[in-house]
Amino acid sequence: MKAIRSCVTAATGAALVLSLTACGGTDEGGEHTPHAALKATALKTTQQNSYRTKRWTEGFGQEPSSREELAFQRKPELDEVKHWNRSGPASASRTLRTSDAFYVMEKADAPGDKWVKMDNDPPAGARRPVDPEIKKRSEGHLPNMIGSLATAKNLEKAGEETVNGRPTTHFKGTVVPLEMEEYKGDVMSEAVRDHFASDRKMNHQVKAEIDLWIGEDDLVVKAQEVARTSEGEIRTVEEYSGYGADPKITIPRGDDVVPFVPSSR
Numbered sequence: 042m043k044a045i046r047s048c049v050t051a052a053t054g055a056a057l058v059l060s061l062t063a064c065g066g067t068d069e070g071g072e073h074t075p076h077a078a079l080k081a082t083a084l085k086t087t088q089q090n091s092y093r094t095k096r097w098t099e100g101f102g103q104e105p106s107s108r109e110e111l112a113f114q115r116k117p118e119l120d121e122v123k124h125w126n127r128s129g130p131a132s133a134s135r136t137l138r139t140s141d142a143f144y145v146m147e148k149a150d151a152p153g154d155k156w157v158k159m160d161n162d163p164p165a166g167a168r169r170p171v172d173p174e175i176k177k178r179s180e181g182h183l184p185n186m187i188g189s190l191a192t193a194k195n196l197e198k199a200g201e202e203t204v205n206g207r208p209t210t211h212f213k214g215t216v217v218p219l220e221m222e223e224y225k226g227d228v229m230s231e232a233v234r235d236h237f238a239s240d241r242k243m244n245h246q247v248k249a250e251i252d253l254w255i256g257e258d259d260l261v262v263k264a265q266e267v268a269r270t271s272e273g274e275i276r277t278v279e280e281y282s283g284y285g286a287d288p289k290i291t292i293p294r295g296d297d298v299v300p301f302v303p304s305s306r
Contacts, residue, residue: 188229
C-alpha cells in the first residue's frame with residue numbers, strides 16, 4: 042500500500058486513532074508491519090468525510106438473513122440506512138439521521154409511505170449516555186473491524202488479492218473478547234474497545250475471524266467477520282465505496298414527513 046502523504050489527525054472520529062506517531066504502513070522504526078498498516082488505514086478512514094457501505098449478514102448456515110445499504114457523512118452530520126430482511130424487498134425499511142432528528146420509513150418500497158420524524162436523542166435519564174463514536178451506525182462496522190483486528194495476537198498479512206477489480210492487501214486475525222479488554226494499543230479507543238468487547242461477550246461470542254482487504258490508497262475495500270457463538274456462526278461482509286464523495290442524502294421535508302406519536306399504552 043502507498044504511504045499516506047500527510048499526517049493530519051481528523052478532529053471527528055479521532056477516538057479511533059489515539060496517538061498515531063507514524064504515517065503510512067510503517068511502524069516507528071520504519072518497518073512495514075500489519076499493525077502499522079492498520080494504523081495507517083484507521084487514520085485515513087477518519088479523514089474521509091463520507092463513504093458508502095453494502096452489508097450482508099447470515100447466520101447459522103442459512104442464506105443471507107439481512108442486507109443493508111448505508112451512506113455516511115461526517116459534516117454536516119447525516120446518515121441513511123436501507124435494510125432488507127429475509128422476506129424480501131416488501132420488507133425494506135429506511136432510517137435517516139441528522140444532527141438533531143431521526144426519521145424512519147417502515148415500508149420503504151410501499152407507494153405513499155411517509156417518514157416518521159422523532160427527536161434524535163431520548164429524554165434525559167432515559168438511558169445512559171453513549172460514546173459518540175459508538176453511535177455512528179452508518180459508518181458500518183468498518184472502524185470497529187479495523188480496531189478489533191488490531192487486538193488480534195495472530196494478526197498477519199495473508200497476501201495480495203484483487204477485490205472488485207482493485208488490487209488489495211489482505212490482513213486477517215482472530216479476535217477474542219477477553220483479549221480485547223487487554224489491548225492497550227493506539228488503533229482503538231478505550232471506550233470503543235470496552236463497548237465491543239462487552240457486546241461480543243453478551244452475544245456469547247467465543248471468538249471472531251476478521252479479514253480486511255485494504256487498497257493501495259490505505260482505504261478498506263472489503264471486510265469480513267465470522268463470529269463463533271454458542272449457537273453457531275454469524276458472518277458479516279461489508280464492501281466500501283465512494284470515499285469522500287457526496288452521498289447525496291436528501292432530508293425529508295413537507296408532506297413527506299409526519300410527527301412521531303408515542304403509544305398511549
